[in-house]
Structures are given as structure tokens and as C-alpha cells.
Amino acid sequence: MLLTLLSHQWKAELRSSVFRKGLVLNMITGLLILYFGSVFLFLGFHIDDILAKAFPEQSPVALFNGALLYYFMIDLFFRFILQELPVLAVEPYLHLPIPKSKLVHFVLLKSVPSFFNLLPLLFLVPFMVSAVLPAYDTGVALVWLLALLAITLFNNFLLLYFKRQMSNKPLYTLAFGVAVTLLMVLEYLNALQLQEVSEAVFGSLLQQPWLIVVPVLLLAGVYLLNYLFLKVHTYPEELSVRKQSKVEGRDITFLNRFGEIGKLIELELKLVWRHKRPKSLVIMSVVFLFYGLMFYRSEGWMEGYAGLVFVGIFMTGMPMFNYGQFVPGWQSSHFDALLTRRISPYQFYAAKFWMFVSVVTLAFILTLPYGFLGYKIILINTAAFLFNIGVNVFVVFFFSVYNTRRLDLNKGSAFNWQGVGGHQLLMQLPTLLLPVLIYAPFGFMGVPYLGIAAIGLLGLIGFTLQKQLLQWSARWFVKHKYKLAASFRQD
Incomplete structure (x- = not known):
């Protein structure tokens, strides 16, 4: 029977359009x-x-x-x-x-x-x-x-x-x-x-x-x-599974295996690829990965820990911060249509969550070679990576409901202040400074690695409770969705 089930799985893979x-x-x-x-x-x-x-x-x-x-x-x-x-x-x-x-x-x-x-x-x-x-x-x-x-x-x-x-x-x-x-x-x-x-x-x-x-x-x-x-x-x-909404989009075939959330991620990636402003933000995020050459070559930064925590959060999380600061403004031109679709707010934020986890993981992997300059860079960046996917991503979701300005996706990011407001600055403060504040008391007590462990542990707890935090983010969005829709119509 096990061989029969295995043959069924093999035939399903070979005959699927995803495989071809x-x-x-x-x-x-x-x-x-x-x-x-x-x-x-x-x-x-x-x-x-x-x-x-x-x-x-x-x-x-x-x-x-x-x-x-x-x-x-x-x-x-x-x-x-x-x-x-x-x-x-x-x-x-x-x-x-x-x-x-x-x-x-x-x-x-x-x-x-x-x-x-x-x-x-x-x-x-x-x-x-x-x-x-x-x-x-x-x-x-x-x-x-x-x-x-x-x-x-x-x-x-x-x-x-x-x-x-x-x-x-x-x-x-x-x-x-x-x-x-x-x-x-x-x-x-x-x-x-x-x-x-x-x-x-x-x-x-x-x-x-x-x-x-x-x-x-x-x-x-x-x-x-x-x-x-x-x-x-x-x-x-x-x-028994609750009836879920259908989301169109099947060109990036490997995402189909993740169901409706995978299709939403596919649509988000198409939005990035087809429009100038999100594409330029992606390029800027890649450039920020080289900032480590400036920070890590300075002896002043390498001797301490608080500065390295700041740099670790900055480098591993910059792709998420750059793109997340305008959520849900990327959908501002069709936000009313989005509300009429049978897409739950939980699905909407879950898709963005896993997309952010993927890009932050990629950024973390790309920063690993900096470990040749000092082993503690790897430890700190690992803790920063966990903090970004477990805490900062939900900070971004919290501030997303205050992003009430419409975006023109066909304009580049350079010298473009459309959609930029005070809430972006407010969002950057906790995402970049909170881990440094968590580390600070441990640094004063002379146990820096416990401070780094605390940052990583807090991120791990947040990632473990992702379902509950995503449900909270969805409820927070529901409270503000009509205000967002009205603001996007006015611009």
C-alpha cells in the first residue's frame, strides 16, 4: 500500500502543470x-x-x-x-x-x-x-x-x-x-x-x-x-476546511503549492516587477547590503555591541522596512476592488508576512560573509534576523493602517516624497531602536551575549506566535480599512 501511495504521488507530480x-x-x-x-x-x-x-x-x-x-x-x-x-x-x-x-x-x-x-x-x-x-x-x-x-x-x-x-x-x-x-x-x-x-x-x-x-x-x-x-x-x-476565496494568478508556478497565500504573494511579486517605484526600492535594498563594508571596517563599531545590533537590524531588515513602510499603499489604486474580493485580512497580511520572512532570510544569508570580519557579527545578525521576522514585521503591520496616502507606482523612488509621512519615521524608531534598548541593560551589566540572546529569543517568541499576531494585525486592519479606503479615494 505504501508503494501504491508513493506511485500516486509521483504520477501527480509528473502530470501536474506545475512540474512542466x-x-x-x-x-x-x-x-x-x-x-x-x-x-x-x-x-x-x-x-x-x-x-x-x-x-x-x-x-x-x-x-x-x-x-x-x-x-x-x-x-x-x-x-x-x-x-x-x-x-x-x-x-x-x-x-x-x-x-x-x-x-x-x-x-x-x-x-x-x-x-x-x-x-x-x-x-x-x-x-x-x-x-x-x-x-x-x-x-x-x-x-x-x-x-x-x-x-x-x-x-x-x-x-x-x-x-x-x-x-x-x-x-x-x-x-x-x-x-x-x-x-x-x-x-x-x-x-x-x-x-x-x-x-x-x-x-x-x-x-x-x-x-x-x-x-x-x-x-x-x-x-x-x-x-x-x-x-x-x-x-x-x-x-473540513472553511471555504476560501479564490485568488487569480498562476504564472509563478512553484507558489501554487502554498494555496491562496502563495497566489497573493505571486500577485505582490508581479506588482513589484511591473512597476518602477517598488522595483527601485528593491534595488536600493540590495545596495544597503553593502553598508557593512563601511560599518564593519571601523574599529569603533567592531569593539562594541550596541552599534553592531543596530547595523544587524538595519542590514537584515532593510528590504522589509523599505517595502513595508508603504503597506497597504501599494494597493491604493485598486483598494476598493480589493475590499470587494473574498480575501480575508488574515490572508492579506499572512501573504505579506511570508514574503517579508523570505526577503529577510535572503538578506541574512547574504550578510553571512561579513562573519569573516568577526564571529560576533554572525551571532548578532542571527539575533537581528529573528527579531525582524518575529517582532519588527508586526511593528510594520501596526503602522500600516496609518499609511493613508495614495501611491503612483510608475514613478521612481529617488526624490519622490509621494506617500511619505510622519508615520514612516515613527515606524523606523521602534524597529531600529527597540533591539538596542533591549540590549542596553545587559551591556551595562557586562553580559553582552545575554543581551543578544534576549533579542533573538524575543524574535523567536514572536515568530512562534505568528498566527495569533497575524490575527491581531487583521483585526487592527479591519478597524481602519474604511478610513484607508476613503483616504485613497481622495488623492
């Missing part, structure tokens, strides 16, 4: 996967030599084991931001004589061959061959590898469970994020040496291979947790 229209995009994605896969494969075969040259007095295997806990925590973070939930259209199968358990198992197993689960194989297997096998028996090396793969899959199913719980029980996900953050704080305060713990835990697998039962049991437990949750939520009454 997105063939070029799929080829580009495949080339990127091959490139990064080759990089990780190269590192897997040569990381033992790199570690031996950098730390000649220590064993490369012990050093590698000492970094594994950090790796799995970073893996959890990127899964939380990027990993999608595996889905299956269950309704067509519920009336057939197919055990519901098989449908649930298929949905869970569908997540196993993902990029996040396959990528570790490209450097774990070569490292085992080049470094672990020469020092230990073959059986011990295989047990060590299987334990790491079990923990990788444990991360996979753990994140899937918490992502499914985000909408119904966001406090569960919040507690999980707080626990991970607490580990980082304990590491910073030297109350818990994660490197030593990691080296002891994974080194014990090489000394006592029977300990593999621990990660296997953890994997089985989290798999069972997901299984029970999905089985309870596959009844027809649980699957």
Missing part, C-alpha cells in the same frame, strides 16, 4: 543541490585532515564528536525556519478500504528523504570512512554512524510535531524554543560545557556501542508521538 512549467526552476535547484552536495562530500573526506592541522594535539574524531551537539542545534534552527510539513490529500482515500494507519505512516515516511536528512550523509559517511574506521572496528564505526542518523531523523520528526502544534498549542513550541535558548545561555555562562558534553556523549558510542538503543528509542518515541497526533486528526470532521 517549473522544469527550468527544478533543473536550477538540482544544480544547486549538486554543488552543495559536492562541497559537503569534499569536507567529509578532508575534515579530519583540516582538524588534525588546526589542533595537532587532539584527536580529529574527538573534536568532531565535540561539535555534533552544536550541529544538531543548528539543524533544528534551520529546520524550524525552512522545513515544510509533508502533506497528503487524505480525503480521496478515507472512503476506501485502506487502513488509516497506512495513510498516517505514509505521510510520516514521506518526510524522510528530505534535503535536511540526506545532506548529513554526504559528510558523515566520508568522515566515518576516513577517520573513524582507521581508529575503531567496522562494527563500532557503523553503530556510531547509525546513531547519528537516528538523531538526524529524531530532529526531523520532533520539528514536524512542534510545527503541527504551532497553530493549536503555540506554547508547546514556545517552551521548546526556550529550552534550546536556555542551553545556549548555560553554555555562555560556563554552567554547561556543551562541547565536553557532546564529546562525552558521542564518544561513549564508540566505547560502548550498545548505547545506540538510546537514540533509537528517542526516534521511536517521537515517531509514535507524530503518529498518534496525525491519526486523531484524520477524521472527516477534522479535515
